[in-house]
Amino acid sequence: xxxxxxxxxxxxxxxxxxxxxxxxxxxxxxxxxxxxxxxxxxxxxxxxxxxxxxxxxxxxxxxxxxxxxxxxxxxxxxxxxxxxxxxxxxxxxxxxxxxxxxxxxxxxxxxxxxxxxxxxxxxxxxxxxxxxxxxxxxxxxxxxxxxxxxxxxxxxxxxxxxxxxxxxxxxxxxxxxxxxxxxxxxxxxxxxxxxxxxxxxxxxxxxxxxxxxxxxxxxxxxxxxxxxxxxxxxxxxxxxxxxxxxxxxxxxxxxxxxxxxxxxxxxxxxxxxxxxxxxxxxxxxxxxxxxxxxxxxxxxxxxxxxxxxxxxxxxxxxxxxxxxxxxxxxxxxxxxxxxxxxxxxxxxxxxxxxxxxxxxxxxxxxxxxxxxxxxxxxxxxxxxxxxxxxxxxxxxxxxxxxxxxxxxxxxxxxxxxxxxxxxxxxxxxxxxxxxxxxxxxxxxxxxxxxxxxxxxxxxxxxxxxxxxxxxxxxxxxxxxxxxxxxxxxxxxxxxxxxxxxxxxxxxxxxxxxxxxxxxxxxxxxxxxxxxxxxxxxxxxxxxxxxxxxxxxxxxxxxxxxxxxxxxxxxxxxxxxxxxxx
Amino acid sequence: xxxxxxxxxxxxxxxxxxxxxxxxxxxxxxxxxxxxxxxxxxxxxxxxxxxxxxxxxxxxxxxxxxxxxxxxxxxxxxxxxxxxxxxxxxxxxxxxxxxxxxxxxxxxxxxxxxxxxxxxxxxxxxxxxxxxxxxxxxxxxxxxxxxxxxxxxxxxxxxxxxxxxxxxxxxxxxxxxxxxxxxxxxxxxxxxxxxxxxxxxxxxxxxxxxxxxxxxxxxxxxxxxxxxxxxxxxxxxxxxxxxxxxxxxxxxxxxxxxxxxxxxx
Numbered sequence: 001x002x003x004x005x006x007x008x009x010x011x012x013x014x015x016x017x018x019x020x021x022x023x024x025x026x027x028x029x030x031x032x033x034x035x036x037x038x039x040x041x042x043x044x045x046x047x048x049x050x051x052x053x054x055x056x057x058x059x060x061x062x063x064x065x066x067x068x069x070x071x072x073x074x075x076x077x078x079x080x081x082x083x084x085x086x087x088x089x090x091x092x093x094x095x096x097x098x099x100x101x102x103x104x105x106x107x108x109x110x111x112x113x114x115x116x117x118x119x120x121x122x123x124x125x126x127x128x129x130x131x132x133x134x135x136x137x138x139x140x141x142x143x144x145x146x147x148x149x150x151x152x153x154x155x156x157x158x159x160x161x162x163x164x165x166x167x168x169x170x171x172x173x174x175x176x177x178x179x180x181x182x183x184x185x186x187x188x189x190x191x192x193x194x195x196x197x198x199x200x201x202x203x204x205x206x207x208x209x210x211x212x213x214x215x216x217x218x219x220x221x222x223x224x225x226x227x228x229x230x231x232x233x234x235x236x237x238x239x240x241x242x243x244x245x246x247x248x249x250x251x252x253x254x255x256x257x258x259x260x261x262x263x264x265x266x267x268x269x270x271x272x273x274x275x276x277x278x279x280x281x282x283x284x285x286x287x288x289x290x291x292x293x294x295x296x297x298x299x300x301x302x303x304x305x306x307x308x309x310x311x312x313x314x315x316x317x318x319x320x321x322x323x324x325x326x327x328x329x330x331x332x333x334x335x336x337x338x339x340x341x342x343x344x345x346x347x348x349x350x351x352x353x354x355x356x357x358x359x360x361x362x363x364x365x366x367x368x369x370x371x372x373x374x375x376x377x378x379x380x381x382x383x384x385x386x387x388x389x390x391x392x393x394x395x396x397x398x399x400x401x402x403x404x405x406x407x408x409x410x411x412x413x414x415x416x417x418x419x420x421x422x423x424x425x426x427x428x429x430x431x432x433x434x435x436x437x438x439x440x441x442x443x444x445x446x447x448x449x450x451x452x453x454x455x456x457x458x459x460x461x462x463x464x465x466x467x468x469x470x471x472x473x474x475x476x477x478x479x480x481x482x483x484x485x486x487x488x489x490x491x492x493x494x495x496x497x498x499x500x501x502x503x504x505x506x507x508x509x510x511x512x513x514x515x516x517x518x519x520x521x522x523x524x525x526x527x528x529x530x531x532x533x534x535x536x537x538x539x540x541x542x543x544x545x546x547x548x549x550x551x552x553x554x555x556x557x558x559x560x561x562x563x564x565x566x567x568x569x570x571x572x573x574x575x576x577x578x579x580x581x
Numbered sequence: 582x583x584x585x586x587x588x589x590x591x592x593x594x595x596x597x598x599x600x601x602x603x604x605x606x607x608x609x610x611x612x613x614x615x616x617x618x619x620x621x622x623x624x625x626x627x628x629x630x631x632x633x634x635x636x637x638x639x640x641x642x643x644x645x646x647x648x649x650x651x652x653x654x655x656x657x658x659x660x661x662x663x664x665x666x667x668x669x670x671x672x673x674x675x676x677x678x679x680x681x682x683x684x685x686x687x688x689x690x691x692x693x694x695x696x697x698x699x700x701x702x703x704x705x706x707x708x709x710x711x712x713x714x715x716x717x718x719x720x721x722x723x724x725x726x727x728x729x730x731x732x733x734x735x736x737x738x739x740x741x742x743x744x745x746x747x748x749x750x751x752x753x754x755x756x757x758x759x760x761x762x763x764x765x766x767x768x769x770x771x772x773x774x775x776x777x778x779x780x781x782x783x784x785x786x787x788x789x790x791x792x793x794x795x796x797x798x799x800x801x802x803x804x805x806x807x808x809x810x811x812x813x814x815x816x817x818x819x820x821x822x823x824x825x826x827x828x829x830x831x832x833x834x835x836x837x838x839x840x841x842x843x844x845x846x
Contacts, residue, residue, distance in 0.1 A: 037705075052688030069713070069715075069718055070711070181805075182807070184807070187808070219798075219802070221802070330822070339807045381774075390763070403750070406646070406647065414822075445710055483843055487840075491837060
């Protein structure tokens, strides 16, 4: 029986939930803390925006992200760390406006693997980690992946996906769009990868290679990762959000911050919020869905003092431990500023059976190691480039960090027009000691405690990094670049002092699981301790995997929503047969 | 961003001198000043926030950070002065003198890449949280600039603009002034290479110098342009590139905790 739902957060998880509920007859109110930079989202046809090819606005002036002076977060590596060493500022902040973070990325839409959902069963426990299976497996989620990819429009080529990848993520439905133009920076790195015996292929992504859903094809403007699209060629989860609004049963309330979920016993009654002017208000509903992302959903649960008898809320935050690869071509310009940030992917390092990885793991006293996928061909724009030179010139003895040397570097453009970059994701283990709590002293502009992130990598991540970083470097070297390297993002960032984790792939905090004593929500996304509070975002992840997380966030959100509306796909017959490994 | 934020935390309790002039945007005339003494900003230029002397100190300092042809005999291309970086800094510090505040330029595009209208010139209004944050940030920045400029003057014996360029380099690169130099250099990079709607990158000289095409919407790039090979080999034997090839790269990568190398050509 459809009722009234409140959804907190308009990102990928909230958008998909709103669409399914509204289509099934529910009345839905979506609260979004950030502004609405679109017009006509609820109408048909184009929905113009004020996003633009503006590096300063997007990357340095918090246009898309929450401003850390208004919404600070704090970071420390361990619970015993001296408070004076606590970092205050941006801690893996995701964009904060209508649509959430995904439309500001380069919308890569890889899937997670079978071993990501059943890591404990299939790969075994990892010392020190709180490894766990998800309550369902890849084959349960596969039809939701198929449906999401068709809904939002994903470009890709099923035939080019290597067999070892398809073995871990069986996929039969062709992508709705063919791959678009392949960036020069990406094809150079892909050639290097192939020379090393790796298996690059065109990156599946939710950018239109042809007109789709009434939105135009991407025109390769180059301002993709980190930027909202000026021409709406990567609408992604804005599509289900628009469909929800177009039912007439969904209200979207931007610039409205939910400060608390109200409840009596096991039943939530609604939420308390602050509106665009900062005035308090309240809304009631039959169900409340938390979809604020991995750090903010547990924070809201903690602020609301939702029942947590086993102290699991906020535990097991995972980020993926990125490594950055550099292939710098002195003999040519590779113009990564044209295209969709990067267009080729290598999945080989996501495989625990990658040649040599098992032996290295044994030497480290671990059952296995793995990194994750590599994005091939990214670069940066000139303000980021200039600030990078400002920093590295300080390392070179006898070189003044400004002046003609700086200008010479900018004109040579080693770290922009001649750079083919790699982002390699490192699978993060879940650790109970990596978590989100409420900061005891730092508060946001509304006087609410900031989320405090406690995080450090463990032995598994360190060993994986030690093994795979030289391989990322070798891949860059094999591309023919004159200068090449791979650097863990964490060590590069920490040169200026205590640096928070980065990468924007945030997962966990409201872990999905079968056992109420060791998880927060059940396999239906419902909190174990509540009758009507659901989670529908990256916070429910039981493991991180080594893929871009958002496709999985949306597929799980759709599965959760279909559980509420009773419109789920039947469980696949193959599920009972296991994985045959 | 982390280092910028840390820098902003310094010196925030100092008094802030306000010299706010409401009104239209004023650009510094591009003056080609030649001679052996450091060139100065044009005296008749008015600013929204900076005093004429403060502007002159910032002009002198940013000429050292990103020099142009009037600042260094080896330079042939425009630098911070020609890009109107001081105007960028003034507008940043005076953002709330405008309505809406000049913090976030608009969209979806300018008129530089096929657009018929410069939508970027229409700044986007700030919401409650953004207003709260930017008022705090700019108050802190004003204090840092006021104190930083005073420090440069003090280290120059009274007037930073009156000492030789060698002395200016020395003051900026060593000792007490370095934290302010780093803050100013970060903002100078922004003023040099951001879209010109923010008041710097005058006549797109910052972009032209580094072969950066800038914003590309609504034209974008063709599939052929995305995939094309493009030559333009660099000389790898001299200058900073030579230094990197001869050990500087390995040193930098090691410092950052990574693995890497150099391929012979």
